[in-house]
Amino acid sequence: MLKIRDLNVHYGGIHALRGVDIDVEAGQIVSIIGSNGAGKSTLLNAICSVVKTSKGTVEFKNKTLPKQINKIVEMGISQVPEGRLIFANLTVKDNLMMGAYLRKDKIQIQKDLENVYGLFPRLLERKEQMAGTLSGGEQQMLAMGRGLMSDPDLILLDEPSLGLAPLLVNTIFEIILNIKKMNKTILLVEQNAYKALSIADVGYVLEQGTIVKKGLASELIKDPVIQEAYLGKKKV
Amino acid sequence: MDWYYVEGILILSGINLLAVLGLSLLTGFTGLFSFGHAGFMAIGAYTTAFCTMTLGLNFYLALVIGGLMAGIMSLIIGKLTLNLKGDYFIIATLGFGEAIRLILDNMQYFGGARGWPGITNHTSLMNVIVINIIGIVILVNIISSKHGRNMKAIREEEMASNIIGIDVFKYKLKSLWISAMYAGVSGGLLAHYIGFLQPKMFQMIKSTELTIIVIFGGLGSVTGSVIGAIALTALPEVLRNVKEWRLVIYGATVVLIMITRPQGLMGGKEFRPIQYLKKWFGKKNKPTAEQEV
Numbered sequence: 073m074l075k076i077r078d079l080n081v082h083y084g085g086i087h088a089l090r091g092v093d094i095d096v097e098a099g100q101i102v103s104i105i106g107s108n109g110a111g112k113s114t115l116l117n118a119i120c121s122v123v124k125t126s127k128g129t130v131e132f133k134n135k136t137l138p139k140q141i142n143k144i145v146e147m148g149i150s151q152v153p154e155g156r157l158i159f160a161n162l163t164v165k166d167n168l169m170m171g172a173y174l175r176k177d178k179i180q181i182q183k184d185l186e187n188v189y190g191l192f193p194r195l196l197e198r199k200e201q202m203a204g205t206l207s208g209g210e211q212q213m214l215a216m217g218r219g220l221m222s223d224p225d226l227i228l229l230d231e232p233s234l235g236l237a238p239l240l241v242n243t244i245f246e247i248i249l250n251i252k253k254m255n256k257t258i259l260l261v262e263q264n265a266y267k268a269l270s271i272a273d274v275g276y277v278l279e280q281g282t283i284v285k286k287g288l289a290s291e292l293i294k295d296p297v298i299q300e301a302y303l304g305k306k307k308v
Numbered sequence: 309m310d311w312y313y314v315e316g317i318l319i320l321s322g323i324n325l326l327a328v329l330g331l332s333l334l335t336g337f338t339g340l341f342s343f344g345h346a347g348f349m350a351i352g353a354y355t356t357a358f359c360t361m362t363l364g365l366n367f368y369l370a371l372v373i374g375g376l377m378a379g380i381m382s383l384i385i386g387k388l389t390l391n392l393k394g395d396y397f398i399i400a401t402l403g404f405g406e407a408i409r410l411i412l413d414n415m416q417y418f419g420g421a422r423g424w425p426g427i428t429n430h431t432s433l434m435n436v437i438v439i440n441i442i443g444i445v446i447l448v449n450i451i452s453s454k455h456g457r458n459m460k461a462i463r464e465e466e467m468a469s470n471i472i473g474i475d476v477f478k479y480k481l482k483s484l485w486i487s488a489m490y491a492g493v494s495g496g497l498l499a500h501y502i503g504f505l506q507p508k509m510f511q512m513i514k515s516t517e518l519t520i521i522v523i524f525g526g527l528g529s530v531t532g533s534v535i536g537a538i539a540l541t542a543l544p545e546v547l548r549n550v551k552e553w554r555l556v557i558y559g560a561t562v563v564l565i566m567i568t569r570p571q572g573l574m575g576g577k578e579f580r581p582i583q584y585l586k587k588w589f590g591k592k593n594k595p596t597a598e599q600e601v
Contacts, residue, residue, distance in 0.1 A: 120471070145473035157468040159461065170461065174473040222472065 073098045073257055074119075074226060079128035081111075081118050081281075088114045090281040091128070096226070096274075101248065101258045103268035103289060105302060106278035112261040113154055115278070116228050119259075120144055120151050132226070146174055150224035154231045156215040160204030164195055167203045167214055171221025181221070187254070188217040191247055209240040216247070226257045233264045245271050265302035269293045277302075315433050317545050322436035323497045325537035328521045329443050329530070330490025335519065336527040337451060338483040339463030340390075341398045344405030345491045346514035348378040350507065351408060352492025353499040354418055357427050360500070367430040371439075371496040378492025379485050386484045390477060405515050412507040423506035431501035439497070443490060448530060450486065459483050460528075491518075524565060526572025531579040536572070 074096035081089040089111050096102045106112050117123045119130055121139050130137045137144055150171075159167050168188060172181045189196040192213040198206065203214055212232055219227055229248065233241040245267050252258060262268035269275050272289035277298060285292065292298055327349055334340050352374035359370035389400040413421045450456050458479045461469040470476050499505050517540075525536025543561065547554035569575065 122467075122470075140475065141470045142473045142475045145471065151471045153467060153471060157465050157471075159464050159468060161464060170468075170472050218472065 073133060074259065075129075075131040075134075076119070077129050077131075079115070079118055079130065080126045081114050081123055082126045083114075083123075088281050089118065089125075092278070092281070092283055094276060094283070096257060096259055098225070098257050099252070099255065100273040101252050101260060101271055102274045102276070103260045103262060103272035104276045104278055105262055105265040105268050107263070107302075109280075110278045111281045112263075112278055113230055114281075116151065116230050116259070116261055119228060120149070142174075145222055145224075148223075148225040149228065150219040150222045150226070151228040152215050152219040152230060152232065154234060156211045158203045158206075158211055158214050158218070160202065162203055163200050164203055164206070164214060165199040168195070168217050168221050171218035172223075174222060180223070184221055184223060188220055191220075191250055192217055209236050209244070212236060212240075212244060213247070216244075216251075220251065220254075220256075224256065226259065227251065229258060229260045231261060231263065233262060233267065241267065265298070266293070317542050319431060319433055319436050319501055321538045321541040322433075322440050323431075323494050323501065324518070324521065324541050325440055325534060326443050326497065327491045327494035327518050328525075328533045328537045329440075329447050330487035330494075331518050332487075332522050332525075332530060332533040333447060333450065333459070333490075334483050334487040335522050336529065336533070337456060337463060338459040338480060339466075340480060340483065341519065342401040342484075342487075343398055343512060343515045343519060344401030344403070344408075345487070345518050346510040346512065347401075347405035347408035348382060348488040348491035349495035349498065349514065350412060350510035351381055352378045352495030353505055353510070354412065354424075354495075355492070356496030357424065357499045357505055358418075360430070361427060367500065371493050374496035375489040375492040378495070379489040382484050382488030383481065386481045390480045390484065402512065402515075405510070405512060409507045409510050412510075418505070421507060423504055423508075425504050427499055427503045427505060429500060429503055431497045436497060439493065443493075444530065444534070447490075451530070455479065455482065463528075520562060523572055524562060526574035526576060528576040529572070529574035529578055532572055532574030532577075535574065539573075 074094070076092060076094040079089055079092040080087070092115060094102070094104070104112055104115065114123060118125050119137070120141050121137070121144065122141065132147055132149060135147070137147070159170060162170070168185060172184070175181055194210055195213055195217055198210065203211065206214060216229070216232065232244050232248070236244065241264065248258060248260065249271050260268055260272065269289045269292055275287065275289040275292040276283050277285040277292070285295070285298065293303070327345060331342065331345055334342055355377040356370045356374035359365040359373050360367055365373070385404050389397055392400055412418060418424050458469070458474050461474060462476055462479055466476060521536040521540050522533055524540060525534070526532030540562075544554055544558050547557050550557065565573065
């Protein structure tokens, strides 16, 4: 579904991504793990053309992605950005409706809104509340809900566990699995490697701008090198 | 105080107001600060004067052409600079405003720095009021339309607007374009009120004055801009009898208001007399555009 070939990004003199190849098949959860500064967020931003790529192609459903973000949203990709970026002065419901900005089919939008409330009952409880007054976890849920409201085929999740309490992290990952059941494809970028790999189908390990390892998530999670570097287990 | 004097103050307030209305859309509703709107006023003023004096066109047609000319310039400048973020855009507009003034300073055809005297007087209190009312009606309609909502979304959270599919660049450009046209028409009115044009009238201090009025009245409020424009244009005149202290008092007033009401006089709220009346007489309020979404 999403095909990334030889993607390169430069920030001035810094070579942030060095020839990244990634394949995302429909219906999968693909996790990209890596430490701070490995280039995870850069990768998502490059897919959405938020940062300029210096080389390489990104294809979605066999079509090259356009260079404007709003066109990319039209094609069925939705990004849930790092740090949420919600509209703090709008109510929760209005924030969700903003997600359906490009859509015209009112009945279907209403159905999707119900679905989002089904996924996140907390948002239903607080639908008339100003989004800025929500807690961090609720804001993350809201950002994910807004991402779903554009009825995307592919959702890009950037660090959904960022700054959340461990219990909430579990809830968020369960919800990601539920989103997968709604026939959505998910590209997940996470620092929490264990969580990210345990729900994923396929995993990639990004280190200093290059993919150093890829494979089935269930195998990666058992890989001794990865266990040592990312999952906190010592060599026996 | 004779009527002629009061009328003059009102006309100047109205001329300022028109430019402020445009700037209000750009700064108050789209979140872009500009320190170059005097440049657009200058373009409008000289274009309008050229149309009436040299080409002999009808005054109102000339005003429209002046507005359009400022609009075209804004599209060019916007294409080049609107990708700049925050502060850099402000600096770019500042440079633009000064560049326009310096170009006019050196255009001998329009009199250069010596100015262009003898422009016929067409601006009256009547047509300033009518044009302002038209301007307000158009502006309020833009703000409550889909376009206005997109602009407000960009003001609130640019990145988030982008990822839900709003073409941020296009709407920023639209906002700049509309505000430049307002400034252009305002410049045209000014030229035909004063009867004399000089590049010095469109210095950076003029741009700053417009921005101060928008912030003073309250960002994101049309009624705030109206009150701000009238108050801040009239204030230096009211204070004339304290002689050289008037600018001190003017400055102190602005500082005082900003300390006590940092959100400006109206601060994002609108004065809607019809709705207040309905409230008082117990009729149900119609939901406002924002609540309907």
